[in-house]
Each structure stands twice: as structure tokens, then as C-alpha cells.
Amino acid sequence: MGVRKDLKRAKQRTDLADRTRVETVKDGAGAVREARTPALAPAPHTGSTADIPYVNAAEDPGAVVLRRRDPDGWRPVTAAAFADEVTAVAKGLIAGGLEPGDHVAVMSRTRYEWTVLDFAIWAAGGRSVPIYATSSAEQVEWIVRDSGTRLVVTETAENAALVTAATAGHPAPPGVRQIDAGALAELTALGRDVPDEEVTKRRAALTPDTPATLCYTSGTTGRPKGCVLTHANLYAEAANTVELLHPIFKEVTRQTASTLLFLPLAHILGRTLQIACLLARIETGHFPSVKPDELRPALKEFRPTFLVGVPYLFEKIHDTGRATAEKIGRGASFDRADRIGVRFGQAYLDRFLDRGKGPGPALYAAWALYDLLVYRRVRAELGGRMRYAISGGSPLDRDLNLFFYAAGIIVYEGYGLTETSAAATIVPPLRPRPGTVGVPVPGTAVRIADDGEVLVKGGIVFGRYWNDPEATDAVLTGGWFATGDLGALDEDGYLTITGRKKDILVTSGGKNVSPAVLEDRLRSRPPVGQCIVVGDNRPFVAALITLDPEAVAHWLSVRGLPAGTPLAEVARDPRMRAAVQRAVDHANAAVSRAESIRAFALVEGEFTEENGLLTPSMKVKRHAVTAAYARQIEELYGAGRPDA
Numbered sequence: 001m002g003v004r005k006d007l008k009r010a011k012q013r014t015d016l017a018d019r020t021r022v023e024t025v026k027d028g029a030g031a032v033r034e035a036r037t038p039a040l041a042p043a044p045h046t047g048s049t050a051d052i053p054y055v056n057a058a059e060d061p062g063a064v065v066l067r068r069r070d071p072d073g074w075r076p077v078t079a080a081a082f083a084d085e086v087t088a089v090a091k092g093l094i095a096g097g098l099e100p101g102d103h104v105a106v107m108s109r110t111r112y113e114w115t116v117l118d119f120a121i122w123a124a125g126g127r128s129v130p131i132y133a134t135s136s137a138e139q140v141e142w143i144v145r146d147s148g149t150r151l152v153v154t155e156t157a158e159n160a161a162l163v164t165a166a167t168a169g170h171p172a173p174p175g176v177r178q179i180d181a182g183a184l185a186e187l188t189a190l191g192r193d194v195p196d197e198e199v200t201k202r203r204a205a206l207t208p209d210t211p212a213t214l215c216y217t218s219g220t221t222g223r224p225k226g227c228v229l230t231h232a233n234l235y236a237e238a239a240n241t242v243e244l245l246h247p248i249f250k251e252v253t254r255q256t257a258s259t260l261l262f263l264p265l266a267h268i269l270g271r272t273l274q275i276a277c278l279l280a281r282i283e284t285g286h287f288p289s290v291k292p293d294e295l296r297p298a299l300k301e302f303r304p305t306f307l308v309g310v311p312y313l314f315e316k317i318h319d320t321g322r323a324t325a326e327k328i329g330r331g332a333s334f335d336r337a338d339r340i341g342v343r344f345g346q347a348y349l350d351r352f353l354d355r356g357k358g359p360g361p362a363l364y365a366a367w368a369l370y371d372l373l374v375y376r377r378v379r380a381e382l383g384g385r386m387r388y389a390i391s392g393g394s395p396l397d398r399d400l401n402l403f404f405y406a407a408g409i410i411v412y413e414g415y416g417l418t419e420t421s422a423a424a425t426i427v428p429p430l431r432p433r434p435g436t437v438g439v440p441v442p443g444t445a446v447r448i449a450d451d452g453e454v455l456v457k458g459g460i461v462f463g464r465y466w467n468d469p470e471a472t473d474a475v476l477t478g479g480w481f482a483t484g485d486l487g488a489l490d491e492d493g494y495l496t497i498t499g500r501k502k503d504i505l506v507t508s509g510g511k512n513v514s515p516a517v518l519e520d521r522l523r524s525r526p527p528v529g530q531c532i533v534v535g536d537n538r539p540f541v542a543a544l545i546t547l548d549p550e551a552v553a554h555w556l557s558v559r560g561l562p563a564g565t566p567l568a569e570v571a572r573d574p575r576m577r578a579a580v581q582r583a584v585d586h587a588n589a590a591v592s593r594a595e596s597i598r599a600f601a602l603v604e605g606e607f608t609e610e611n612g613l614l615t616p617s618m619k620v621k622r623h624a625v626t627a628a629y630a631r632q633i634e635e636l637y638g639a640g641r642p643d644a
Contacts, residue, residue, distance in 0.1 A: 020244060020428060022439045022493035032448075035493030039443030041239035043459055048206035048231035049238075050122035052278050057083035065278055067258075067285040067302070068112045074285055074302060082116075085184075089120035090202075091194035092187025096151070096175070100125035100202060103147045103214060105174070106265075107131040107140070107163065108155035109288035113179050114265045115274055117153055120187075122212060122231075125202035129214045129226075130266035133159060134609050137166040139224065144174055146467060147214050147226060151175045153183055208232035214466055215268050217418050226466030227418045229268075236459030237421040238276035240442040245429055246280045255385070258283040260302045262290050263309070269392055272422040273308050292316040296381055303383035310393040311400075311520070312618055314411060318400060319526045321378055323554045330373075331558075337370035341406030342399045349405065349432060367406060375407035382409065390414055392423065393618065395497055395516070397524035398435040405434070413437045415497055419481055420444075421460040425495045436494040446495055447480065453501055454487040455480040486514065503622060505536040513541055513595045518587045519620075522597075525583035527551035527576070530607040530614070532625050533597065534633055540598040542636045544629050545580060546606050547571065555579070571602035601632050 025034040056065060061080035068075045098104065104121045106128060108114050121128045129147050131140060133155055144152065144167050152167075152174050154160045160178045167173045177183035212231045216224040246257065259277060261284050263270035277284040287298045292313060299307075307313075318338075325334035344359050344367045351358030359367065367375075379386065389404070392414045404411050414426040415437035425446060427438035440446045444458035461481045464472045475482045486504070487497045499514025506512055515533035522531045522543065529548035535541035547567065555576065556565055570576055580602065588596035607613035613625050626633065 020439075020442055024489070024491070024493045032489040032491060032493065034445060034447040035440055035489050035495070036445040037440040037442045037493075039236075039240060039459070040243035041236070041442070043232065043443075044208045044235055046207065048122065048203070048208065048210060049212060049234050049275055050119060050203050050206055050231070052275065053079070053083040053086050053119055053123075054203070056278065056281060060281065063281050064283055065281050066112065066115070067283055069285060069287075069298075076283075077112075079281065085116055086119045086123055087196060087199050088188040088191060089116055089184055090123035090199045091191025091196070092189070093120060093124040093126065093151075093191070094198060094202070095191040095194050096187065098124050098126050098151070100205060101211075102126045102151075103129050103149040105129040105131050105144060105147070105149045105152040107133055107135065107152060107159050108179060108265070109133045110262055110265050110270060111155070111179070111286050111288055113184055115278075115286070116184060118265070118271070118274070122206070123199050123203050125205060127211050127213060130216075130271065132264060132266040137162055141166040141170075142223060143216055143226075145170060149174050151177070153177045153179065155179045157181070206231060208235065213271070215271070215418050225468055225471055227268075227462045228464050228466055229421055229462050233421045233460055233462060234272060234275055236443055237272045237423065237441070238279050240444075240460075241272075241423060241426065242276050242280045244426070244442055246282070255305045255387070256283070257306060258285075258302075258304050259306050259308065260285045260287055260299060260304045261308075262287040262295055262298075264290075268418045269308065269416070269422045292320065299381070299383040299386075301383075303385045305385050306388040306390070307382070307386060308390045308392070310618060311391055311396045311524070314389070314391060314396060314400060314404060315524050317378065317381055318403065318524075319548075319551065321374065321381070322526065323551070324377075325374070326554070326558055333370075334374060337374040338399075338403055340366045340370055341375070341403040345402030345405035345434075349402075349434070353431070353433075370406075371408075378404070378407040379409065388412065388429075390426070392416065395437070395520045397521055400524050401434040405432075415485075415495060416441075416460075417483060419462045419475070419483075420456050421462070424456045424458075424460060424483075427494075433494050436490070436496050438495065439493045440495075446489065446493075448487060448489055449482070451501075452486045452488070452498070454483045454485045454495070454497070456483060457481065505533070505541065507535050507541065507594075508537055508539050509594070511594045513591075517590050518543070518595075518597060521587040521590055522583055525586050527555060527579055528583045530620060532607075532620055532622060534626065534636075538637055541595060542633075543584070543597045543600040544603050544625070544632060544636075545600050546603055547576075547580075549606070567604050571604075577602070599636050601636050603629055603632055 020037055023036045024032045027033045056079035063079045064076040065079050065082055066077040068077050104126050106117050118128050129149050131143055140163055152163045160176050163176050208231050210231055211228050212234055213229050214226045215229055216226050265271055285302050322334045325331050344363055347359040350356030389409055389411045391411050396413055401411050412427040414423040416423040423441050424444055425438040425440055444460055447455040449455055457480045484501050485497055486499045486501055487495050489495055499516040503515055504512055518533045519531055522528050527547050529546040531543055531545045533543050552570055556563055584597050607620055613621055
């Protein structure tokens with residue numbers, strides 16, 4: 001198993017393991033209240049992220065830095081070719097009237113052209129404003145108006161029409177160009193008479209403190225706020241994570257690192273991943289969807305060595321594996337493989353971390369059997385070469401993490417926000433600790449406030465919200481950013497996120513309950529689609545649960561029931577309710593009896609972006625959901641208190 005060999009080699013490379021040392025500070029009671037990790041990449045005094053393509057072209061012009069998908073496969077793009085394309089588009093932007101400091105919005109799914117535009121906007125002296133391709137007219141209108149954007153580059157004709165309609169009432173509506181209609185070729189033609197020296201001059205005028213992007217928050221609790229991130233912020237994130245992770249990929253795995261980028265580039269995690277990969281000259285491809293059924297064929301074609309994703313992806317891959325096994329009558333075998341995988345993963349990591357003897361002969365034999373029957377199929381679904389993944393956005397179920405480790409893939413968790421330029425913490429590659437979100441990214445400090453709130457400080461932390469000094473002052477004090485999340489630090493400085501400060505439920509009995517722990521574990525088990533835990537000022541904790549459409553279709557199929565069976569009928573079936581109850585029991589295993597889910601309702605419909613119940617980054621809009629399902633919540637509690 002490649003990952004186990006990597007860990008053995010890693011243990012011998014103390015020089016790599018010791019490159020980052022976390023410093024911790026304890027309070028009077030002996031609890032760790034602060035953790036700091038020294039920077040691995042010095043803060044720049046000159047230049048900007050706009051320089052990355054040009055440095056690559058100068059130092060290694062023939063290096064393949066990107067792969068562009070076309071009908072014949074994944075075509076390589078060299079460092080020199082990419083820099084030339086960035087220059088050509090930057091000249092077109094200048095010819096079109098872009099002045100230094102102007103904002104250009106990009107409304108597109110993840111694709112090669114997005115990357116070209118991002119660096120071209122910077123090279124021309126501008127600032128990029130990402131907009132999700134799925135954004136509503138109201139969101140687009142607000143972002144364009146608030147940011148003062150002069151030009152919007154959209155992906156499709158539908159995107160262009162939406163922008164045009166949404167901004168028609170603006171005093172000076174922005175110009176609109178469309179990628180699918182040849183926007184980059186148009187800009188290249190427009191800029192032919194602009195000398196290359198003009199781009200060089202504008203790039204030279206940028207400094208680390210120059211704003212690079214206006215990245216709007218997902219708006220789970222209200223109108224999106226524009227985070228002003230500087231070139232120094234983006235560099236601190238990208239350079240320090242590269243210095244932390246890339247030597248491991250190169251020297252321990254002995255693979256040439258490559259990744260398929262499918263996270264939305266409107267999300268800060270996708271953007272900083274893009275910058276980090278170009279900085280390290282890691283071959284990167286683009287794919288426009290995070291939906292597992294659409295993504296899996298692309299993974300098999302591209303065959304990445306690592307991925308950065310969200311828990312939803314890993315949950316769906318696991319669920320698909322079980323559904324496939326059940327279809328051929330091996331559902332029970334998959335369940336045993338799941339249990340064996342968790343035990344094996346925990347035992348092996350305990351030995352690696354000098355906390356136990358490791359798997360015994362019987363457990364090794366069981367793992368070897370299920371590696372043939374199950375785990376190798378999981379690896380194949382991810383392209384066959386992948387040995388590492390990074391998961392962010394929300395906590396990944398610990399048992400699911402251990403299952404993937406048994407399948408030969410270590411999933412490292414990270415934690416961050418738009419305001420921290422993506423990851424503020426990450427699990428160190430040679431010191432895995434499933435169940436935590438890691439230690440501070442090099443150059444970053446994490447502090448736990450008296451009320452349990454997680455505070456972050458360092459070069460990755462933004463400086464202000466655009467046009468909103470009041471909101472800025474509310475979250476920034478002395479350089480410390482108040483995240484709104486609750487967490488705890490262990491003896492070694494590893495952070496565990498326990499919930500959102502504003503989401504804490506207080507039952508009528510006075511019990512404080514963090515819904516995030518329950519919700520994350522619930523979503524990790526089929527047939528649950530989305531869910532929300534309720535119970536504020538109520539006598540007990542309950543949950544609203546939607547059924548995953550794919551899980552329902554599979555459930556009907558294996559039982560020989562009609563595919564068109566109404567969802568209301570499925571939800572009443574005792575066998576389906578029993579399946580959901582098993583997911584609830586799994587969630588409840590992580591909390592005390594008083595915090596456990598005592599009742600649940602299966603509700604029709606889904607939480608989606610389209611109905612306003614989910615953000616583009618797949619976070620549930622809690623207030624919107626509770627308002628939409630107010631009647632079902634009342635019925636849950638109207639039925640009376642469950643037996644104690």
C-alpha cells in the first residue's frame with residue numbers, strides 16, 4: 001500500500017517532519033489557549049502574485065504547469081505559453097480601458113480561462129471580483145454595485161443575460177464579455193497594439209500590500225460582504241502551504257504532483273489552490289463540476305496524485321461504493337469492509353504516532369482481503385494514482401477519514417474562511433490526526449477566546465471589508481480575526497472545531513448544543529441528503545432531514561419497488577425510517593444523551609442554491625431553512641416530548 005510506504009519513509013525523514021514546530025501557550029488552568037507556527041516562507045517586500053507566471057516562464061519555460069482539456073484529451077500548457085497568454089489578455093483589458101485599481105468580475109465555473117483571466121487582471125493592474133456562476137440576479141446586482149465593477153466576464157450567454165438584466169438600473173452598467181463567445185480571443189485581438197512594456201510597467205507598480213481581489217462571503221447570515229485580500233495575503237497562504245506540503249509529495253511519495261481543480265474558483269479555497277499550484281509548478285487541470293457522478297470520469301482520465309475537496313465529495317464516493325456493492329448483493333461485505341477499514345486505519349496510525357502496536361495479524365489479513373474486494377475499487381474511482389487529499393469547508397466524519405486511509409488515501413483536514421485567505425489550519429502531512437483540522441498554517445497563530453471562539457492572526461488574515469468599516473471593526477481587534485466558530489486546542493496545538501458561535505442551541509432545560517457535530521455526522525451516512533438540527537428554547541433536540549435522491553433511487557431499486565414511488569410514501573416506509581434512524585444513531589454516538597437527537601422529520605424537497613436554502617459553497621442557510629419548514633418543526637414538538 002503506497003501510503004504506508006510513504007509513512008515509513010517519512011518517519012526516517014526527521015528533517016521533513018521537524019520543519020514545522022508548533023508553539024503552544026497555556027492558561028493558568030493548564031489548558032492550551034494559543035498555538036503558533038513559524039512561517040516557512042518569508043513575507044515578500046516587493047512584487048505580487050501577478051509575477052508568478054513570468055517567474056515560471058523565466059526560470060523554466062518548458063515546464064508543464066497546466067493541462068487544458070480539449071476533444072483529444074488533456075493538452076499540456078508550458079510556463080512560457082501560459083505567461084504569453086496572460087500578457088495578451090492583459091493587453092486587451094488595458095486597451096479596453098482598464099485602469100490600475102479597477103475591478104473586473106468573473107462569473108464562471110472552474111475552467112482554464114478563469115485562471116488566465118485572474119492573472120491577466122492582476123498583470124493589467126486590476127483587481128478580480130469572483131462571482132459564482134450560480135448566483136442569483138439579486139446577488140449579482142449587489143456585488144457589481146457594491147464593488148464598483150466596470151467589466152464582467154461571464155462564461156455563458158445565460159450568465160451574460162443575467163448580468164445585463166440585473167445591472168440595467170445602475171447609473172453606469174458594466175461592460176459584459178462572454179467566454180463561450182470568444183472573450184479571450186476578442187481581448188487578445190483588442191490588445192495587439194498595446195506594447196508588452198505597458199503590462200510590465202503595471203505589474204511592477206503592484207506591491208504586496210496592493211489589494212488583489214474582492215472576494216465576497218457566501219452570505220449564510222445576510223448580505224455578502226466583500227473581503228479585501230491583498231497580494232501579500234494570497235502569497236502568505238499559497239507559499240506557506242506549498243513549503244509545508246510540496247516537499248512531502250516530492251521526496252516521500254516520489255511522485256510528480258498533479259491535481260484536478262474542480263472547486264469553484266469563486267470560492268477562496270479554489271483560488272488559493274490555483275495560486276499555490278502555479279507557484280510550485282504543479283500540473284493542474286480544471287473541471288467545472290463538483291458533482292461526483294460528473295467528476296469521476298474526469299478523475300479517471302486525469303489521474304491526479306492529490307485532490308482538494310469538500311466532505312460532500314468523500315461522503316458521496318463512500319456512499320456510491322456501498323450502493324454498488326448492494327446492487328450485486330454484497331452490501332453486508334461493504335459494511336464489514338467499512339468497519340475493518342476504520343479499525344485498521346486507527347491501529348496503523350496509532351503505531352505511526354507511537355501510540356500503539358498497530359494492526360495484529362488477523363486485522364492485517366482482513367484488510368488485505370477487503371483491499372482486493374473493496375478498497376482498490378475506491379482508489380480506481382479516484383483515478384488510481386491518488387494517495388493524498390485535503391478536505392475543507394466543514395468537518396469530515398472521523399470514521400470516514402479512517403476508511404479512506406485503509407483504502408490507501410490519507411485525507412488531511414484543514415480549516416479556514418474567506419477572511420483568512422482559505423486555510424488557517426491544516427493537518428501536518430507527517431503527523432496525521434483524524435478528527436482535528438490540524439495546526440496553524442506556517443506564519444499563523446490561533447487563539448481560543450474566553451467564550452471558546454476561535455481567533456486567527458497572521459499574514460493570511462484580511463485587512464477590511466469593502467465599504468463596511470463597522471463590520472470590519474466587529475471582527476478585527478489588534479490583528480486578531482474573530483471567526484465566529486467555536487473550538488479547542490489540544491496539547492500539541494491541533495484545533496478541533498465544535499460549532500458556530502451563532503448556531504449554538506440552548507434547550508429549554510438550559511443545555512448548550514452545537515448542531516454542527518450532529519449535522520456533519522448525519523450527512524456522512526446514507527440515505528441522508530441534507531439536514532438541520534433544531535432545539536433552541538425547545539425541550540429536546542430534533543432534526544429535519546432530506547433524503548438523498550440517488551440514495552432513494554437505489555433503495556427502491558434493491559427492494560424491487562417502482563422508481564416513481566412518491567417521496568412521501570418512501571418517507572413513511574418503516575424500512576426507510578429505520579435506515580435514517582441508523583444515521584441518527586451514528587450522529588448521537590458523538591454527543592451526550594442530553595445533546596442527542598430525540599426526534600426527526602423526513603421532509604420533502606432538497607436544500608439547494610436554487611431554492612435559497614444552500615450557499616454556493618454548500619453551506620446550509622439555517623434561518624432560511626427553519627423559516628421554510630416552520631410547520632414541520634412545530635409538528636415535531638407538537639407531538640410531545642419523547643420518552644427520556
